[in-house]
Amino acid sequence: MLAVVVLLAGPRLGRSSFLVAAVAPLATAVWAASVAPSVLDGAARTTSVGWVPDLGLALDLRLDAFSLLMVGLVSGIGVLVYVYAYAYFDERPDLGRFVATLTAFAGSMLGLVLSDNLLGLYVFWELTSITSYLLIGFDDAKASARAAALQAILITGVGGLAMLGGFVILGLEASTFSLSGLLAAPPSGMAVDVALVLVLLGACTKSAQAPFHSWLPRAMAAPTPVSAYLHSATMVKAGIYLVARFAPAFATAAPWQPIVLTVGLATMLLGGLRALRQHDLKLLLAYGTISQLGFLLVLLGVGLPEAALAGCALLIAHGVFKAALFMLVGIVDRQAHTRDLRRLHELRHVPGWRPAMAVAAVSAASMAGIPLLVGFVSKEAAYEALVHGGVGAVDTLVLAGVVVGSILTFAYSARFLRGAFGPALVDNPVEAPAPPGRSFLGPAVLLAGITVTLGLLPGLASRLVSGAAAALDATVEPVDLAIWHGLNPALGLSLLTIAAGTLLALRWRTLEQFQAAVPRLPSADDAYAATLVGLNRLADRTSAVVQSGSLPVYVGVTLLTLLALPGTALLVGTELPPLPVLAETPLQIGLAVAMAGAAIGAAVTVHRFVAVLLLGFVGYGMAAFFVIQGAPDLALTQMLVETVTLLIFVFVLRRLPTRAPQVPWRVGTASRLLVAGGVGVLVTGFALVAGSARTAEPISGAFLDRALPDGGGSNVVNVILVDFRGLDTLGEITVLAVAALGIVSLTRVVRGLTDGPAGPPLEDGRP
């Protein structure tokens, strides 16, 4: 199934690629429907595809009833979004890229909800973040879209990293990375609590929970099909999905319920309040989505069986009505070229807009929780669950929070309808737009149809919802969703919600004035901006201190560190072995004295060129030592390296003044001599200690024996280089190549500064 998706992810030309690509989610939906009966009976399907067997990574896929619900949402809404996008976009050249990314997203999302391995889930999780980044930034010519995409991936990426940390801890504690295995036998303890906080951080960033919600309204820069799909129905539910999976097993852990309930309720209320002050229809829906996500987090995260049931119902209801509403906003935007509800023409009096209005009314009413629609059914179930409670002292608080949140939801639903179809609030509204075509509106009509059908006959969804909730928490008892549960507290709360919501909706002018009077609080957006600025500043300061740009300082720091750390270890931890034979021939003594003299001369001379020549002398002396010791290869290499080094030094020195800068009182020279002498003593000590510290049999003997039979050569040094240690050599020549590129780029940069763009000789035509 994933293969189908990946196969179709190749870029295709033209608008019709949407319809071609829609086959992928359609096939998925059909497949899901075909296996639904057996899965709903509790028989989870599993598949395992080997991936990186060496690391124990496998693509474990597992389809249980809750995954089935998510798959149904992702693929079902996916098909409709593809059809909608076909009508939404004009023909443009980069649509192939868009379709490919969208399909890749759908594939990752399916992988996310099907994965039974924590690390696999993480990979898919990040894949959805990346594809979402690409989709938000689809209008890559617009700076705002790029910034929005960056904000989304930074926030969800930080959360994702935290989550990975949490997963690793959980996996190690439970000694399995299998999701089902982890949930069947949840570990506990301090480490697990930390891990859960990390996982929750990931889930909250992904699902745009306060205070990490700021990326979601920004993400509305994406084309509307993307918003309808990713940012309402699917991707933002990934965090909810994870929380729902974890809640039954971990709700009793210390940090779980406080975090989930606080964050969820705060998000629900904050989203509702913010939605009420938006003038952009799409932003209004975005904040509405944030609010609903908070609601879902409370329901599915609290860990109560009845709440999980209500949460599953709300997942369906929300996916259906929110996708329809986003599609409508896209339609209005395309036809009227504005989404500002103050400037929109009074659409209800424009002929041809009635079907669209009906769809909007049904979907918004479902969002508000008006009876006979699926939103009402799920909200009733939620109230029912929370009235029974089970969390403890905060039961009432949670219930009150949810009711207030629902009242706000009612109010912004009304605001959306009035804004889109009611009278304009400014004197110069836009022209009456043309009504949308059939294929444009079709998917939204279908979604509204589902809203009504499930609202009138909630029993149709009972099996799916019960099964999904039971897959989360085995203690869930199957229920029949129904419109009428009799006179009970939940019904009373529903009525209260509707009454208070109506009041708020009618008094909207007062509400707007009130909101205008309240000073603007620092928003999460500001916090995000401040964090970015702060990070950049910190990076600047750090590099200003660490990267002084002075070569003597770099070398000095490196050498002093060498003296301080290994030097101390040498002094404290080891005993000096007896001195070896000082010299085997008088020649060695003479060489050593000459080399030492040259080295000291190099350190004290003020002429750069003299210093380089003296260094070269030291190097050639070293080669002479190798010859004396009978290592011709080494000596040859040393000679040649010395020659080439000298050559490069000369190249560079031509560009520098002949004399090194004068250092007052010769402090510089003295300290240089000191450091150099210290390092020399240290290295000598190391050589002595390391030479006598050998306990294992030297490997060189084996190399000598194997060189001819295995390596096919009698020069053992060369056989080591190209065969025994060939991979090292490969790495080294790669480093050489990179260094060569570095030299070229550096000199080009310098030349660019002095000569301007006029031809670096590398670009000349060669003879």
Added chain:
Amino acid sequence: MRRSPIFDTGVDLISRTVMILSLYLLFAGHNQPGGGFIGGLVAAVGLALRYVAGGVDEVRQTTRVQPWTLLGGGLFLAAATAIGALVAGGQVLESGKVSVDLPVLGTAKATSALPFDIGVYLVVVGLVLMVIESLGDPVIDPDHPGGEAERG
């Protein structure tokens, strides 16, 4: 810059000899002192001689190949040899041997280490050529924009 014909001819002779020496070292390296790294360095010295005689242009005329072509080609050759062993069913960089009995010259033996060593050789030569290209062009003295302040 005035060029002395005696110097030019001398450099020409010597640098050709040095290049041949470098090739010898490269191919003999598996059994006698030498190898790709040493051979490459010797070739680099030969090229540096050319540079001393005629500057960057002289070096360019000698090599004709772009330095980065040598660099990349060498890296590619070495990596391909390493992976080739995998394809042939061995470990990375495992060397294979071929012995051919030539009628007059005796037995010639080639191991798969040779292309690897040639790769190393090319990378080293490429590196030095790039250094010469980047750093070896005439320094423009800021005080005398027209004149060259060659001291190398």
